[in-house]
Amino acid sequence: MRFVADALNLTPPAAKRLEERNILRSAFIKHPFFPDIVEALKLEKKFGEFEEGTLIVKTNHGLEIVRGYPKIRRALTLYPTLKRHFKGDVVIEEKMNGYNVRIVLFGNNLYAITRRGFICPYTTEKARELINESFFSDNPSLMLCCEAVGMESPYVMKDVYDVKGLDFFVFDVRDRRTNIPLPVEKKIKLSEEYDFKIAPVLKKCSVEKAHIECRNVIEELGEGGREGVVIKDPEMVTSPVKYTASQSNTSDLSYAFRYFNDYGKDFMLSRIVREAFQSFEFGESVEELEKRCERLGRAILKSMVESIENVANGRKVTEKHRLRFRSEGVMYLFMQQIRKMGVEVIFHEPKFEKGYHVLEFERVLVSTTDKIRHHLEGNLW
Amino acid sequence: MRFVADALNLTPPAAKRLEERNILRSAFIKHPFFPDIVEALKLEKKFGEFEEGTLIVKTNHGLEIVRGYPKIRRALTLYPTLKRHFKGDVVIEEKMNGYNVRIVLFGNNLYAITRRGFICPYTTEKARELINESFFSDNPSLMLCCEAVGMESPYVMKDVYDVKGLDFFVFDVRDRRTNIPLPVEKKIKLSEEYDFKIAPVLKKCSVEKAHIECRNVIEELGEGGREGVVIKDPEMVTSPVKYTASQSNTSDLSYAFRYFNDYGKDFMLSRIVREAFQSFEFGESVEELEKRCERLGRAILKSMVESIENVANGRKVTEKHRLRFRSEGVMYLFMQQIRKMGVEVIFHEPKFEKGYHVLEFERVLVSTTDKIRHHLEGNLW
Numbered sequence: 001m002r003f004v005a006d007a008l009n010l011t012p013p014a015a016k017r018l019e020e021r022n023i024l025r026s027a028f029i030k031h032p033f034f035p036d037i038v039e040a041l042k043l044e045k046k047f048g049e050f051e052e053g054t055l056i057v058k059t060n061h062g063l064e065i066v067r068g069y070p071k072i073r074r075a076l077t078l079y080p081t082l083k084r085h086f087k088g089d090v091v092i093e094e095k096m097n098g099y100n101v102r103i104v105l106f107g108n109n110l111y112a113i114t115r116r117g118f119i120c121p122y123t124t125e126k127a128r129e130l131i132n133e134s135f136f137s138d139n140p141s142l143m144l145c146c147e148a149v150g151m152e153s154p155y156v157m158k159d160v161y162d163v164k165g166l167d168f169f170v171f172d173v174r175d176r177r178t179n180i181p182l183p184v185e186k187k188i189k190l191s192e193e194y195d196f197k198i199a200p201v202l203k204k205c206s207v208e209k210a211h212i213e214c215r216n217v218i219e220e221l222g223e224g225g226r227e228g229v230v231i232k233d234p235e236m237v238t239s240p241v242k243y244t245a246s247q248s249n250t251s252d253l254s255y256a257f258r259y260f261n262d263y264g265k266d267f268m269l270s271r272i273v274r275e276a277f278q279s280f281e282f283g284e285s286v287e288e289l290e291k292r293c294e295r296l297g298r299a300i301l302k303s304m305v306e307s308i309e310n311v312a313n314g315r316k317v318t319e320k321h322r323l324r325f326r327s328e329g330v331m332y333l334f335m336q337q338i339r340k341m342g343v344e345v346i347f348h349e350p351k352f353e354k355g356y357h358v359l360e361f362e363r364v365l366v367s368t369t370d371k372i373r374h375h376l377e378g379n380l381w
Numbered sequence: 382m383r384f385v386a387d388a389l390n391l392t393p394p395a396a397k398r399l400e401e402r403n404i405l406r407s408a409f410i411k412h413p414f415f416p417d418i419v420e421a422l423k424l425e426k427k428f429g430e431f432e433e434g435t436l437i438v439k440t441n442h443g444l445e446i447v448r449g450y451p452k453i454r455r456a457l458t459l460y461p462t463l464k465r466h467f468k469g470d471v472v473i474e475e476k477m478n479g480y481n482v483r484i485v486l487f488g489n490n491l492y493a494i495t496r497r498g499f500i501c502p503y504t505t506e507k508a509r510e511l512i513n514e515s516f517f518s519d520n521p522s523l524m525l526c527c528e529a530v531g532m533e534s535p536y537v538m539k540d541v542y543d544v545k546g547l548d549f550f551v552f553d554v555r556d557r558r559t560n561i562p563l564p565v566e567k568k569i570k571l572s573e574e575y576d577f578k579i580a581p582v583l584k585k586c587s588v589e590k591a592h593i594e595c596r597n598v599i600e601e602l603g604e605g606g607r608e609g610v611v612i613k614d615p616e617m618v619t620s621p622v623k624y625t626a627s628q629s630n631t632s633d634l635s636y637a638f639r640y641f642n643d644y645g646k647d648f649m650l651s652r653i654v655r656e657a658f659q660s661f662e663f664g665e666s667v668e669e670l671e672k673r674c675e676r677l678g679r680a681i682l683k684s685m686v687e688s689i690e691n692v693a694n695g696r697k698v699t700e701k702h703r704l705r706f707r708s709e710g711v712m713y714l715f716m717q718q719i720r721k722m723g724v725e726v727i728f729h730e731p732k733f734e735k736g737y738h739v740l741e742f743e744r745v746l747v748s749t750t751d752k753i754r755h756h757l758e759g760n761l762w
Contacts, residue, residue: 073761080759241761260654265646270762273641276685277756280693289686290679297678298671304657305670312661375658378461380454380622381651 004041004056007063018047027055028119029340031333036060036107042117043068051179053117059106066104067179069115069145069172072230075243076277078211082231085241090210090231091184092203092217095242096169097158097227098149103127103168104176105136112148114155118341121333122154122323126166129326135194142182145172147199152323154338160225165324171199171230181236202229214243215282222247246292249274250299258303259317261368272296307365311372318346318362325357335359385422385437388444399428408436409500410721412714417441417488423498424449432560434498440487447485447494448560450526450553453611456624457658459592463612466622471591471612472565473584473598476623477550478608479530480537484508484549485557486517493529495536499722502714503535503704507547510707516575523563526553528580533704535719541606546705552580552611562617583610595624596663603628627673630655631680639684640698642749653677688746692753699727699743706738716740 001024005015018024027042028034039058046052051068058064075081082090100115101123110133112123131144150163161167170191173182182190184201191198203213214229221228222245232240249271256263256271279292307317325331331350338345338361348360375381382405386396399405408423409415420439427433432449439445456462463471481496482504491514493504512525531544542548551572554563563571565582572579584594595610602609603626613621630652637644637652660673688698706712712731719726719742729741756762 076756076762077759081756081761082759084759085761257653257657260650260657265650269641269646269649272638272681273685276638276641276682276689279682279686280689289683293678293682294675295678296682297674297676300653300681301657301660301674301677302670304654305660308657308661375457375462378458378463378465380462380466381457 001041003039003058003063007056007058007065008050014048021045021047023047024056025117026340027057027113027117029121029333029336031121031329033121033124033327033330033333034109034111034119036109037111037119040119044116053113053115055113055117055119057106061107064104064106064176066102066113066143066176067174068117069100069102070179070239072240072242074274075231075241076274077281078214078243079281080211082210082214082241083207086207086210086231086233086238088207089204089234090207091201091234092205092210092213093171093184093230093232094200094202094221094226095228095230095244096147096149096161096171096199097156097248098147098153098169099155101127101146101148101168102176103131103144103146105133105140110136118337120154121330121337122325123148123166125326125330127168130168132194132196135190135196139190141175141177142173143176144168144170144196145174146170154321154323154334157321158225167197169199170196172236183236184232184234199230204234218243218245221245225251244274246275246278246295249278250295253296254299254303257300258307259319259365259368260304260307261371262365307368308372308376311369312376316362317365317369317372319365320360320362322358322360324353325359326355328357331357331359335361382422384420384439384444388437388439388446389431395429402426402428404428405437406498407721408438408494408498410502410714410717412502412710414502414505414708414711414714415490415492415500417490418492418500421500425497434494434496436494436498436500438487442488445485445487445557447483447524447557448555449498450481450483450496451560451620453621453623455655456612456622457655458662459595459624460662461592463591463595463622464588467588467591467612467614467619469588470585470615471588472582472615473586473591473594474552474565474611474613475581475583475602475607476609476611476625477528477530477542477552477580478537478539478629479528479534479542479550482508482527482529482549483557484512484525484527486514486521491517499718501535502711502718503706504529506707506711508549511549513575513577516571516577520571522556522558523554524557525549525551525577526555527551535702535704535715538702539606548578550580551577553617564617565613565615580611585615599624599626602626606632625655627656627659627676630659631676634677635680635684638681639688640700640746640749641685641688642752643746688749689753689757692750693757697743698746698750698753700746701741701743703739703741705734706740707736709738712738712740716742 023044024041027040036059041056043054053068055066102113110127112127146168149161150166151157151159152165173187205213227248228244230240230242252271344364344366346362351358404425405422408421417440422437424435434449436447483494491508493508527549530542531547532538532540533546554568586594608629609625611621611623633652637649725745725747727743732739
């Protein structure tokens with residue numbers, strides 16, 4: 001771990017503190033698919049200025065840091081929150097619903113890193129297929145912060161985007177060592193130049209009007225099953241703020257309650273609280289509030305009842321995924337990686353179809369399954 | 382605290398452990414209204430066989446223990462849980478919704494103890510008014526475990542019972558030192574003899590039919606806004622089990638979400654989970670499930686929105702109570718006691734009406750109020 005202290009420029013006491021906190025974990029599996037990496041560790045928690053998910057890599061050529069993607073704070077009410085937080089103009093971008101990926105170049109190859117700091121073989125293969133690498137030869141110190149979106153996702157599956165399989169949408173371009181983001185315009189220009197898709201830039205307006213513009217936009221997005229918005233300072237000096245549509249909150253709840261014993265109570269409660277603040281701020285009519293109540297109640301209850309029915313019928317509570325790989329070796333590497341991440345998974349026999357190795361697997365929500373079974377068998381709470 | 386070790390018959394190492402755990406708290410305020418008590422301490426947590434809420438008292442006459450009321454475990458599904466837990470016959474009693482009180486005699490006076498082990502001046506005054514004390518002269522080692530029910534409640538207000546102000550309904554009679562309960566028949570007989578009201582005994586049936594009987598009963602109770610049932614071994618050897626109606630679960634949720642930042646997430650989640658298991662077990666039609674979803678959604682959302690509206694209008698989130706006292710001294714003692722319990726309360730100016738000292742007060746849900754205000758002022762989550 002000596003190379004970590006060097007890479008992060010830690011003083012000897014800081015290096016000791018880092019070791020004592022025991023928050024460094026291996027971030028990859030050594031494999032010819034990752035030819036440039038000798039060793040890679042990730043931060044499991046924030047350490048000093050370094051975000052959770054920060055990756056520290058020893059490559060064949062030297063030491064590299066890829067900073068973790070910073071937590072974006074949330075507005076519970078648009079007004080006066082946006083007005084208080086920003087000055088002058090703001091940009092409203094769509095917040096897409098997939099998984100957060102940072103893409104970087106080490107040596108001659110692209111690497112895709114998950115939010116938590118794992119180098120994901122599946123995502124890396126996709127990135128090498130879809131992302132124009134010359135961007136990095138021209139801008140070696142930058143990373144692309146993308147939402148990886150679509151149904152062929154090992155993490156968050158959504159079919160509301162016009163995406164075949166999986167695709168990347170750039171939302172930030174940042175210096176990978178300092179985490180300083182480029183201004184929004186610069187990000188847009190670079191993305192055009194290198195032909196990257198970007199998370200839609202929806203509006204630019206003065207902060208005085210931002211809460212109204214957001215509200216207009218959010219209702220449309222919600223109706224399309226989309227997640228919400230990120231409001232940004234065009235210069236990216238003030239930190240961004242996010243805000244989500246009711247449909248996204250309830251879809252999260254539906255997901256979380258399906259797996260109610262595996263998901264954090266904070267996850268659930270926070271989404272319920274968001275609904276209340278939004279309902280209040282939007283000054284809803286009795287009918288609108290009633291509709292929101294129904295949507296909320298259904299999201300919570302129906303998915304739980306489904307999970308109970310599954311277990312009552314002898315099945316486990318699972319989440320099914322289907323991924324396609326170009327390389328068989330990468331597929332097996334991904335399977336190893338999933339196990340390493342500590343996720344309980346049932347892999348089905350891989351198939352070869354139309355040039356792809358197709359892997360179907362089910363994530364088993366062990367705690368929810370066990371909890372339901374325990375009670376269905378007649379045990380007391 | 383020496384007398385505690387003596388009263389509980391602790392070995393010196395156990396006494397030391399008790400002291401180290403720091404779970405003894407004062408349980409009363411010294412006052413002429415409590416003439417028999419020299420000192421009273423309560424257990425904040427279970428300690429060995431002694432339940433949380435156990436009261437240890439040094440009276441003018443000696444040492445007394447009043448065991449805490451044991452936690453009653455819950456069935457999430459009636460079948461096969463009841464069948465697994467009980468044998469032979471069971472008694473189904475109504476579980477009333479108020480606050481749990483143990484009534485005992487020390488010296489010449491009755492004392493009413495809350496679930497957590499406080500000697501409550503208000504409840505004690507009511508007990509001395511309503512409970513036939515001769516029961517205790519005849520049975521000095523017993524305690525009455527009652528639900529204190531009605532709108533004139535400092536803790537849980539419910540107006541679904543035919544009660545003026547506050548009344549006591551005996552559900553268990555127990556040995557106050559050993560916590561051993563009397564058989565159900567014996568409890569009924571004694572209650573008749575001393576003219577105590579009891580929590581309604583609804584059914585006696587074989588355990589084979591218990592889940593059906595409970596289901597019939599629970600739907601009726603729910604429609605009347607009542608809480609649920611406790612299923613008991615007639616001999617009270619096997620521990621009782623509780624089960625609640627959907628309306629009670631949602632009414633709890635409505636209450637908890639009104640004060641969402643003051644209530645535990647476990648409280649909320651557990652009630653949601655109960656709804657899902659009940660919906661599954663009752664094999665509901667699409668329409669019934671839909672209704673349950675609406676009821677759940679409304680319970681959660683409407684009360685939160687109301688609380689937000691309150692704070693937006695410059696008010697605090699509070700819970701209003703109105704109590705009547707015979708004695709002005711007891712009223713002031715109660716006010717002191719509430720403060721001592723660490724509850725934030727606004728007391729209104731007491732009034733004297735029709736022979737009663739009338740005290741109105743509002744419990745302030747500080748955390749919920751502050752949380753809402755924080756976000757309405759435009760602060761980020």
